Amino acid sequence: MKKMPICIMTAVILASSVLAPIAGVSAASADDATQVTTTDATSKSSTSSSTTTASSSSTTPATASSKQAKTATNDTTANTPTSGIVAVAASYLNDNAIKYVVVNNTKGIYYYQQPDLTTGKVTPLVKAGTLIPLAANPIVQSGSTTRLKTANGYYISGNKEYVQAVDDKNVFVDNPGNVLVQKNVTLYSDNEGKQAKSTVAKDTLMNVTSVSFSATGKTMLQVSGGYIPNDKSSYKVITGNIANYLTSKPTQVILKKSTNEYSDNNLKNKVKSVKMGTIVKISGLAWSNGGTPRLKMSNGHYLTANVANVIVPTKNIKSYYVTNPKKLVSAKKVNGYRDVTAEASTKNNGFAVGTYFAIKALEYTNDGVPRFKLSNGLYVTAGKKSYRTKIVKTIQNYWTIKLGKTKLAKKLYLYKDVNLKKRVKAYKKGTAVNVTGVAWTKGGTPRLKVKGGYLSATKKAYTYKLKAVTINSDDSGFYASKNNATNFITKYAADVRAVTKSYGLYGSIQMAQASLESAWGQSALTKQGLNFFGIKGAYSGQSVIMRTAEYDSKGNLYYVNAAFKKYPNGKASFTDNAKLLKNGPGFSSTYYSGAWRSNAKTYQAAAQGLVGRYATDPAYATKLVSLINTYDLHKLLD
Known part of the structure; x- marks a missing residue:
């Protein structure tokens, strides 16, 4: 056998140990070509992603069969170029201090179970832009090339054409959360930092949603509206709980309670106490040494930015009360709500003109609109126009x-x-x-x-005594969405028709009463006890405890917890109401006879027959008739 020259033999040995290059990758990196075979790269490229974060590497890969791995190796080796196959040390990462690398090859790479990268290929493909945590002392020599051992125990190439080291001392690899910009930075629309959008000013608080790595290994911080450079020196990480603080500069705030004013942003040197309800002009947002936001006043002093103390008021705040007046009398009808938001779905009581209110507290909506909280838990407007401007102290x-x-x-x-x-x-x-x-x-x-x-x-x-009222009945039902009204009428029409026919009453009147007093079935009493009419007591031993307003012999308002009947179904509630109107309250069986069909020739007359007896509101009949006409209840139920 003819002897082969030593130099040629060496070349052959090297050629058999190297890996074919990825399509589009220079022959200089051919020793790592089994990372993605020519066939693999073509089939996998459509699944690669331009942006991934560290969490992407946490997925547990699956090991390909040794037969598949061997076939891939043989296939790629067969196509290995014969030139430029000698590895160059400068082309590989070789620093054991490296903690992270990012895949910077657009075709992606694979994990392997062995450092030779020829057997034990692990799927799925690790996409470009994926951050990979490394094991301690990750450098592993495999022949004349460098491999990297990953934190999950696998191996990848150390070739710089496939991965690049991440300088975790100067960039974030974990999401820092909230950061305070220390110098002006550029906001980009892409994670390559090529398309600038705007400038983010110093002292702006930014919420980082993720650390982004592009397909080429560029790292940025993803924020609302785009990306900002990933450079630790440009930001201060805010670790405190800032959810309870204002973090953007308002033009003015209103004090929700007495609050101290300070000469320094660390709030150490108190200047004076500022009263509740004071509107304060703000010139800027400052931060304490510990990273807590402060409000810089127009006079150069500082206030806390805690939302328990301050709130950004609505633009027309001057038309509202900003302190608790304790006592008010309504100048027009005022609606009551079960929630400070005063949304239509929380509407409860409607208070007549001249109602006296003892105000328990002043609270604000998230939009900075003040509301008065009453002792019964209901909320009413704090708008000045709703109340008399002058009332005597007593x-x-x-x-x-x-x-x-x-x-x-x-x-x-x-x-x-x-x-x-x-x-x-x-x-x-x-x-x-x-x-x-x-x-x-x-x-x-x-x-x-x-x-x-x-x-x-x-x-x-005067001997006059006000009739007790519940906080869930009144006339809140007079206001309803069309859907609520239609659903309520449809659901209970048959019951009302049957009950009122049996007791000689107008069905239209009873339906109007039920809708008015139960807010079309939306009141708390109705939802808990199917009690449409606010009837107290117990039904078959069942009751619901509700807070109710009462008046003492002197006409003073106070509140007690009272038991109201809890009905098994709507028909039982309608029947109880019909019995009351037909049989009277006890001291007189004909007390409500003005509402009987035998005495009232029209539903209008029946409605008037309830005024001054069933209800003290002089507009009660008008409200019932309005509901009857609006929803054609006479035609439907009488």
């Missing part, structure tokens, strides 16, 4: 609503003028009077209008 001792017919508890004089200067005549104790309205003096004292003049409105002068 307003709780006066009647502020139209009383209708009542009697005097003591001797009173009738006056011609609202200031009670021009006396007309005297009324004896026990005299029946009809109060038709309320008038006010310039100083905010109410007077009661009667025929011929005015009377003092002091509560002690």
Whole structure:
């Protein structure tokens, strides 16, 4: 056998140990070609991604069969070029201090179970842009080439044409979360940093959603609206809980409670205390040494940015109360809501003109709109136009609503003028009077209008007692979406028709009452107890405890927890109401006879027959008739 020259033999040995290049990769990296065979690269390239994060490498790969791996090796070796096959050390990573690499070859690479990268190929393909954590001391020599051992125990090529080292000392590899920009940076629309969009100013707080690596190994921080450079020196990581702080500069804030003003951004040197409700102009957003946001005032001092203390007010904040006035009287109808948002779905009570409110607290919506919270848990508007601008300090001792017919508890004089200067005549104790309205003096004292003049409105002068009301009935049902109304009527029409026919009542009246008093079935009492009419007590031993407003003998409002009947179905609630109207409240079986069909020839007359007996609201009949006409209840149920 003819001897082969030593130099030729060496070349052959080297050629048999190297790996064929990926399509489109220079022959200088041919020793790592089994990372992706020519066939593999073609079939896999359509699945590669331009952006992935460190989490991508956590997927557990599956090992390909040794037969497949061998075939891939043989196939690629057969196509290996014969020139440029000697590995160059400078083309490989060889620093054991490297902790991460990123795949920078657009075709991607594979993991292998052995450092020779010829057997034990692991699928799926590791896509371009994937961050790969490495094991400690990851450099493994395989012949004359370098391999890298990964944190998951596999091996990859150390060839720089496939992977590049990540400088984790100067760039983030884990998501830093919230960062404060320390110098102006550019916001890009792409993760290669080629398409600039705008400049992000110093001291801007940015929320990083992920650390992004492009297909070429470029690393950026993904934020809302694009990407910013991944450079640790450009940012300060904010590790504190800033969810409870304002993190962007407002033009002004309003103090939700008394708050201290400081001369320094670390809030160490107190200047003074600023009262609740003060509107403060803000010139900038500052940060403490520990990374907590502060509000810089126009005078150069600082306030906390904690939302428990401050809130950005609505633009027309001057039209609202910003402190708790404690006592108010409504100048127009005011709606009550079960939630501070005052959304239509939370509407509960409607309060008449002249209602006296004892305000428990002042709260704000997320949009900076103030609301008053009442002692019963309901919320009402804090808009100034909804309330009388002047009321006497002892307003709780006066009647502020139209009383209708009542009697005097003591001797009173009738006056011609609202200031009670021009006396007309005297009324004896026990005299029946009809109060038709309320008038006010310039100083905010109410007077009661009667025929011929005015009377003092002091509560002690009258025997009048307000009827107890529940916080879930009133007339909230007068306002409803079309769908709620239609669904409610459709669901209970058959029950109402059957019950009212049996008791000789108008079905249209009962349906209108139920809708008005239960907010079309949306009140808490209805949802919990199918109690449409606010009837107290227990039904077959079942009840629901609700908070209700009561009035004492002096007309003062207070609240108690009361038991209301809980019905098994809607028909039982309608039947209970029908029995009450037909049989009376106990002391008189004909008390509601004005609403009977035998006595009221029209539903309008029946509605009027309930006023002053079933309901003290003088507009009660008007509301019922309006509902009946709006939804054609007369044709449907009578």
